[in-house]
Amino acid sequence: MWNCRVCGLDYDASPWGPAENEPDHSSCECCGAEFGYHDYSVEAARQYRQQWLAGGARWYYPRLRPEGWQPEAQLRQVPEAYW
Template identity: 40%
Template sequence: MMKEEHYCRICGLYMKDKPWGDDGQSPTYEICPCCGVEFGNEDYDLFSIKEYRKEWLKNGANWFDKKKKPVFWDVNKQLMNVPEYFD
């Protein structure tokens, strides 16, 4: 089972390295290849997370790194991976 600390708080993409570190408080400042959020910059609190997600979805939920987009990607299925607290 994959731990929820490995999922992007915005789009639910699984990340090999925990976006917010082992303690959940130390962001990596890496960029999510799906939604383009910079961990620790645009997802620093619940309000910013919800606003970023709303804008990303409103603008078509486009992949930031189009080369990494899976062929049969389903945004709604992926969004189910967003940790409950950040939903």
């Protein structure tokens, strides 16, 4: 289990690869962050998160947004080091 460093969405496998050092540069389904770029550092993740929240926390792929989605609960899953 891996959680997006920006929005906290959970993934079965890390987009950063098994050793957490080879990002695949795909985009988070929820916040749209590009893995390896927008979550490259704590500062980058914070900055992108602020932008995303300021823009209304929209899903990058709106059709994947679960019914009754709880952004606050998901944000609590952001790895502490990236908050």
